[in-house]
Amino acid sequence: xxxxxxxxxxxxxxxxxxxxxxxxxxxxxxxxxxxxxxxxxxxxxxxxxxxxxxxxxxxxxxxxxxxxxxxxxxxx
Numbered sequence: 001x002x003x004x005x006x007x008x009x010x011x012x013x014x015x016x017x018x019x020x021x022x023x024x025x026x027x028x029x030x031x032x033x034x035x036x037x038x039x040x041x042x043x044x045x046x047x048x049x050x051x052x053x054x055x056x057x058x059x060x061x062x063x064x065x066x067x068x069x070x071x072x073x074x075x076x
Contacts, residue, residue: 002029021047 005024012022023043028035 019051023047 008024009022012020025032025036025039025043028040032040
């Protein structure tokens with residue numbers, strides 16, 4: 001069973017957070033990391049990684065995480 005995008009967007013609208021973003025990965029359902037791994041990784045790199053590596057996100061003594069190049073995996 002898949003959650004229709006309009007219901008997911010409605011739920012997302014109700015979430016209260018200082019910073020939030022939503023990415024819909026088509027034809028993936030709740031298994032986006034497995035069904036569409038390249039798109040899932042791309043969304044993480046674009047949306048989440050900059051927040052995780054920003055010094056201000058971890059306090060005054062934080063050091064940015066080292067940048068790790070993305071690997072391409074073949075599913076064949």
